[in-house]
Amino acid sequence: MPFRLADGVQVRRESWGLLFYRQADHKLSFVRSGDWLRPAYFNGSWGLESITGDIARRTGVPVEIIERSLPPLASRLADSRVISNEVR
């Protein structure tokens, strides 16, 4: 299931990772993801598998390590209501 930004959320890249902004309450989420995550991953066309593959290809990090780390991070972002994998 592809991820997308939740409604009213914007994201930008920073040197340390991604900065999410939620319009409803003007809250920020600082995600120290280094070079792993890119804003484009949340445009509605990337799922866990394709993101994992892309990170592995770009960074050389073994897929197993990414597969252990990425789902919990995605869950936290979903819990924080900055991303969603619900069908719009």
Place this chain on the structure above:
Amino acid sequence: MKYADWPLSAPVNITWEITHQCNLKCAHCLSSSSVASPGELSLDECRGIVDQLADLKVFEINFGGGEPLLKEYFLPLLRYIHTKGIVTCVSTNGTVLTDEAVEVFAGSPLVNVQVSLDGATAEVNDRIRGRGTYERIIRGIERLAGKNISLSINTVVTSYNYAQLDRLKALAASYGARLRVSRFRPSGRARESWEALKLGPEQLRELSGWLSGEPSILTGDSFFSISQDGRRHLGLDMCGACKMTCCIDPVGDVFPCAFMQSPEFCGGNLREKTFKEIWDNAPAFRYFRRLEPESCKKCPRFENCRGGCPAVAYFLSGDLNSPDPECLMSWSRHTPQAI
């Protein structure tokens, strides 16, 4: 959090004073607004600045002044900003609303409107904002209410109105709006009214307690240094100037924040430099990012406020390395039951 661990490539939000023209002459106006400044930016220049901010992915622009609705191109500029997906907040005195303005506000999910009101009664409000303004502001709020506009009423908390905060909250709620309270700071015209309008230690203590019990009240970054820990998660725990925010004035000068618009703090002018050049390289901005008042570092609450508001410290003591004189530790010396 420490800014050094999370440096930002651009501000999260920007305060943009689009004009110094204002039809009111409030006693606490942070920019001493009344008439437009010579050489205020043109619409084309503003669009160019917006393009830069959009490229940098600045999330929010907060408009103030002056009265932004008196700027002849303000609504076209607002529409242009919304085409870029940038969230806006318009701070208005509510007295010069037009049908077109209301229509623009109601038509965009990206705009928040904040109407300034400094008392729950005409007697209190008009002492600060001018005779007859209470009725005019309320009429403005009535025009905005019920139109699916994200609406708040903003009150600068002063000795005149702090006893009316509960009534202001109820007043805002009656229009489907939220109350936002802002800190009174000694900049602009407020330097002249500081002694009369500032809160005393006992009033600061009461305000701090009230804020702790009122999580629905909006404060922006106004009160992190005078609030007790219960409210910290609702806002910043440090001054955001040059770290998360900055201020553009009507002629394109860029300052650390709206309350620090003295020439010595100017980072540069947007007619001469790009916004990114100023944000990254201006000596004043680099200085502010490192600023941590020496005298505060041994304070047990240092991690909670990192020195508080430098604008208040500077304008009262002339020294950026001074602690915020209204911080919780300062007024607690006069009201020992506070902590």
